[in-house]
Amino acid sequence: MAALGLLPLSAALPASAHPAAGAPASTAALPAAGPAAALRVPTPGEARTDAYLASVRDRPARLDAFFRMMPKGGELHNHLSGAVSTEYLITLAAEDGLCVDTATMTAVVPPCGPGTRPAADAAGDRAFHDALVRAWSMEDFPPDGNGHDHFFDTFGKFGEVTWRHRGKLLAEFADDVAAQNQSYLETMVSPASWSANKLADSVGWDPDLAALYKKLTADGRLDALVDEAVKEADDGDAEFRKAAGCGTERERPACGLTVRWISQVSRGSTPVRVFTQMALGMRLAERDERFVAVNLVQPEDWDSSLANYSLQMRMLAHLRGIHPEAHVTLHAGELWPGLVKPEDLTFHIAEAVDVARTERVGHGVDLVHETDWRSTARTMAAREVAVEVPFTSNAQILGVRGAEHPFETYRAYGVPVVLATDDPGVSRIDISHEYAYASRTYGLSYPELKDLARASLEYAFVPGASLWRGNPTAEGYRTVPACRGERPGTPVRSSACRRLVEGSPKAALEWRQEAAFAAFETAHATPVR
Template sequence: MIGVKRLAGAALSVLLLSGAAHAAPKAAPTPEARTAARFDAIVKDRAQLRLFLRAMPKGGDLHNHLSGAAYAEDFLAWADEGGLCVTTDVLPSIVAGPCDAPGKVPAKGLAAANTALYNRAINSLSMRSYNPGADGAMASGHDQFFATFNRFGAAGDGKLGPMLAVVRDYAAGDTVGYVETSVNPTAMGDLAWSFKDTPWTGDFAGALAAIQPKLPAMVAQARQEFDAAEADADRRQGCLAQKPRTGPCAVVLGYQGFAVRILPRSVVFAQLASAFALAEGDPRFVGVNIVAPEDHPVSLADYDLHMRMIQFLHAQYPNVKLSLHAGELTLGLVTPRELRFHVREAVETAGANRIGHGVDIAYEDGAHDLLARMARDGIAVEINLTSNDVILGVKGADHPLALYRKAGVPFVLSTDDEGVSRIDLTNEYLRAVVEQGLTYADLKAAARASLEYSFLPGPSLWASPRAPVAACAKAGPACDTFLAGSRKATAQWRLEREFQAFEASPR
């Protein structure tokens, strides 16, 4: 925990600053007001705005996939280290050896040995230079985006530690203190896949009974794997000697286990059951998700079933949090009937605490009532502007962010797969300003929301948007104790300190 007692000493000055401004309207502008004025002065200068937003504290990135967070160059470096190969296709992939077979070359030293192929590989493993009209290019950004995962997947095998280090490094460089990333332990995948030949009968209780005896061993193996991976990341980044931790070492990670919705039904159920067990058995696993293209024929055919699977398992594990990919669809990608219920079923049937994407909300039956429920129940939506653009072609005025905001639905800005899209969270903040008209106050609220609606355990620091809980209304032992007992409140306090420093510094 990061200097909790030292943090508590400045409670009133940091947390009640905005309230003081209201009490003394004739006083000099607050640091927050001066920072907002600076933002307004540069909002049309994209380079200046980028500098401003990169330095701005952003709290957390709540919609993040670990394998998609690494850049193509990271995967090529790991392929180099691991003796893997790169194919010489128009759209190269990273594959296993031997590398002297036709159509393969060693990844080792590829950047220098064949710069043209190295650059073509970066394009193939990401959205860089994607052009749907180019010779050999995939038909759409949607297809290119999802195809990249199979192309670089071999390089990520056995690289959990390096991948954790990479995501922390990118977050720290982007002024992000918490990342909630989707990742499955090896043991979870092995357990789930062992059910691939098990016929699906629709008997939820029976399927769970068949899996349950294997869950404790899976959780124990997963804990060992992540203990080793986190220690590896710490060694790589020199964290072991840091007290307190700084830079990448100070970035907090939370994990979401997930099911892949295009797999056989028995495997999906086993993945979900494993993810729920992990979230209950290891505090680092803070929630459960479901992933893969929502427009895939299997995803569409089984959508209602998957929501009912989650509903059943959630009843067995009621304390587990859910962030569900839902509504990553748009008109033309699927038939109109598929646009009418995905977000609703994720909320009403599965019981989602957050919705990932939610792009099809304006097409949903009873959308106004659904939006009102999300606002009332605090079901936040994870907004991924670049991802929605490159995958769905939805951006600008066509994006439903303004609709969610008007309805009072809490929202957070996220990256989705920053390595594949070749972005960072600063880029998403910039797009939110340029394309969606968000102000400094809006961005600050989104940063705070990213921790408020995170699945970090413990009570929130905030009793209301402008007031901390009673224990931290003044400095003292009560606040020290409160922060020590809540990882969420500690992260929120850290964010407030970062905002205080950001708004006090000239720029």
């Protein structure tokens, strides 16, 4: 697993690159949403960088470079199997000798019989290659088509490729994340999924959740699943280190990234399988520091997902009482009118927050269609329940974009917002694209974008105390008392602040990010004319 690399505290940048926090700018406060953002006064470096951003808005190449170079903290919402490029999946399929069913464009195991052809053919047949790219991603998909079905269908088509190579996929994706100037990654996988389902089926469903948990843990059966999941992770780590060249002269950027796993739970499965996968993921998060949380995946609008949604929230509530150290982040509210019945739009986010006590909400697109949604938004703000927003995914799957998206509503209510990619390989985008979209569509200034990037580390499941005091979304990003008077990102002067930064992985990541912001702002101090 990629390890945490900390910026040496003695590595000072020029003092001019680090204006004091909160220093007044010559320009008026830039417009923003939310209680803290309304009072946001940019520093001189932020104001100059915002002026640079304004000067290149009509210069695509410079604008792309700006967003790629901008420090963007953490990538918190993505699925590893859908994160890497389709071209890389085709390469892996060829290396593994897989075949492709030409009727469905689905990867299948060899030998390649009638109706199939070797995936390796894509290397010499451009038409076949391009057909695979279109089938396994959203490439060339018509904007007015049924993006929902095509998007989710891709995973079944390339699934025979992705389950084999967790480490290689991670090396590829982690390189992309590092290239986007991000320092932290949480990515979703399904640990010991076949064995978990086998155990669930052998135990059978029991609506008494306490009794069901007791059956799953009897004779060390759940612990055996944890052992298998740990072994999978160890094997994946070994494959990752080899693919990324970690510790060699050919070490790739992926090796310097901090990576953590989130355990996926297939919400469309039977109740006993869902509960078993949840229990495995939460027990795993308490035992192995590489795993931090659980999340429900698969379409929220499937009949089985809708029928069992409230039950699944109660399952999580029960398991949280047993495994309090495990984090929970939930796909909730990835729905839209016309996709489901009106009554199904009224409670998903609220139950994720109030029943399952999720710490982050993924998507949350149908917020304003929920009953008493303002109360839910206020609760999320008060508890600092962040919402993970992947704009492109929401547009491709639900057709929701621009003013229809609740992005501005969340921010107006003071809910922490984190930008994410969801499945960048399938969507054919990257996190820089999502920041550029946010800036262009909602007229965000550089300080607002900077605070979105800060939020991606503040609400990541990284252990340790934060560099920021209180509720930074509501109160602004102000350093904790231990670091009062320090310039985040420069060499630490006080012993109290040094103890915090050296002893807290979260504070260390945030300190590194502030140094990166200072360097970025210095490099973009002059508008382009």
